[in-house]
Amino acid sequence: KKILKLIDSKEVTGKYKEFTILHTDEVKAERILIMGMGKRKDFNLERLRSVMAISARNVRRINLSEMTIAEGFNDLGINYQDSASAIIEGIVLGLYRFKKHVSDHKDDSKAIKKLTIAVQNEEVRAEIEKGTYQGFTLSNSTNFVRDMVNEPANFMTPSIFADYAKKIAEDNGLEITVFGKEEIVEIGMHALLAVNAGSKEPPRFVLIEYKGGGENGKTLGLVGKGVTFDSGGLSLKPSDAMLGMHTDMAGGAAVLGAMQCIAKQKLPINVVAAIPLTENLVDSTSYKVGDVIGSLEGKTIEVLNTDAEGRLILADALTYIRRHKKLDYLVDIATLTGAIIIALGHFCSGAMTNNQELFEVAREAGEKTGERIWQLPLFDEYKSQIRSSVADLENIGGRAAGSVTAAVFLKEFVGDVPG
Structure with a gap:
């Protein structure tokens, strides 16, 4: 209900990269992070990666260790495997920092300890799991390269x-x-x-x-x-x-x-x-x-x-x-x-x-x-x-x-x- 009110009042517009953190007792989650995806016609995998990166950084910023994604991107013409991969890529790449040589730095590149992707249909689990493995493989390899280059x-x-x-x-x-x-x-x-x-x-x-x-x-x-x-x-x-x-x-x-x-x-x-x-x-x-x-x-x-x-x-x-x-x-x-x-x-x-x-x-x-x-x-x-x-x-x-x-x-x- 609060989300609908925010949309009606135009406090939430859905503009690309806009984010709103909502505190509510209507669901079990402590906070709901609403991310703007922009216009439907402009939506693609790279936008999904960017939005997931921003989301992960905000979750880290407020010291939360668990994150749940409500996956529904198949409705936007992106298959479950590709969307799951892009979600993982955005989060893992978005949390990257190179602080190896900073003596008092606490490594928070893996600040999110638990990630859940919630889907409505159990039949797509295999596709989602394949996509998450692909996403972790791609993003971890990319971060390995980043470490070497840095x-x-x-x-x-x-x-x-x-x-x-x-x-x-x-x-x-x-x-x-x-x-x-x-x-x-x-x-x-x-x-x-x-x-x-x-x-x-x-x-x-x-x-x-x-x-x-x-x-x-x-x-x-x-x-x-x-x-x-x-x-x-x-x-x-x-x-x-x-x-x-x-x-x-x-x-x-x-x-x-x-x-x-x-x-x-x-x-x-x-x-x-x-x-x-x-x-x-x-x-x-x-x-x-x-x-x-x-x-x-x-x-x-x-x-x-x-x-x-x-x-x-x-x-x-x-x-x-x-x-x-x-x-x-x-x-x-x-x-x-x-x-x-x-x-x-x-x-x-x-x-x-x-x-x-x-x-x-x-x-x-x-x-x-x-x-x-x-x-x-x-x-x-x-x-x-x-x-x-x-x-x-x-x-x-x-x-x-x-x-x-x-x-x-x-x-x-x-x-x-x-x-």
């Missing part, structure tokens, strides 16, 4: 990252190989070694395999950039731009988190992940502007900017995984260049592809998960911007279309694999 660089060196990967592989039955510097030299990953030359921390190259699709199943290759700190090298970043460069390994962390999530859900696919790991620092041994370096592919590269290092280490990783594994698809994930932020801002990721069908699959998945991606071109004409007069390629293509020319550079190392 770690300061002295707590996330290439060798420490590799140890994280070993633990994930051990816990989830994944095959893993970690190559040290001597093995990387023997393999011939010259571009990775060039970037690493200015660091006392030796490089690592991590290869992880999940075999859920059988011998005849298709195989997806994932490659993630793992620069655990990027000073820019001799093309030194300004001090304020250097802040946050411990996050330049986010692509590698995302790939590792994806492998964990894939294994926990026992997906019927084969996946191979490759993560090149190094710091990019300044030393008398650092690679220099104007240097011509080699690569595992055999192509020579003129270094015009030592701060365009991500594409160099990815080039070797892409070549290795393509040569040594039979791949049907190949995807790399990287904080590749600030030019993409200039182009698209902070509300979607940029994607470039040599296979439109693969992009459409990724785009549809992004719409469902709230990870929006926007396609940029890979026209052949852009290659003229990375031609060198003294080597096969330049590692930057000038200011024009910087995000595109970074991808054009990587395209030189993927061969004919759709990606």
